[in-house]
Amino acid sequence: MTGDVVTTERLIVRPPEEADRARFVQLFSDHDFMVFYPETLTEEQAQARFDHMTDVCRTIPFGKQPVVERASGRVIGYTGVDHIEVEGRDWLEWGYRLVPDVRGLGYATEASLALLAKARETYVGELLAIIDPENIASQQVCRKLGFTYWKQGPVDGEVRNLYTLTLGKD
């Protein structure tokens, strides 16, 4: 476990543990946390989403995983990848999400850059980011991570801005 933990000045990014379940079920069911997501999850869907997060992290060291604020010890969100099929192709999609009271502090960039450094140790290939065109903050973050705009396209019937980042080419 210790080797899996990424520590930054203000944050810890680490794989999910069973003890995180209640926190994430609460977050996935919370409208404010899930803003810019098609729906707030039911308790059952939130439980399944936590199981999925745990499963992905068993095989991908940079799967979507908890971000912990060191000053408070609180789990404040997540960053990392999940599998997704877009335009008939399997992708690793990078995403991040923080509780409202810690947005605007640069945490998403700090956590994601640290986990991206870990990703570069094991992964060569493309990453995809899928963002609502109205979500300016998220697009700012993804550019700061090195993603570049690819195109606009439909994802689950909604128009989304698609960004890509290729690891292993620097």
Ligand SMILES: CC(C)(COP(=O)(O)OP(=O)(O)OC[C@H]1O[C@@H](n2cnc3c(N)ncnc32)[C@H](O)[C@@H]1OP(=O)(O)O)[C@@H](O)C(=O)NCCC(=O)NCCS
């Ligand atoms: C998107 C999110 C992860 C960004 O994380 P963050 O740590 O708050 O990001 P930052 O503090 O680095 O702010 C990002 C940038 O957006 C800007 N910004 C923040 N809110 C903004 C808003 N409502 N409108 C325009 N710009 C905004 C900030 O000024 C900052 O600009 P900079 O890059 O020039 O410094 C966070 O806001 C969040 O969790 N939002 C809800 C969930 C979400 O949208 N997830 C992404 C789905 S694709």
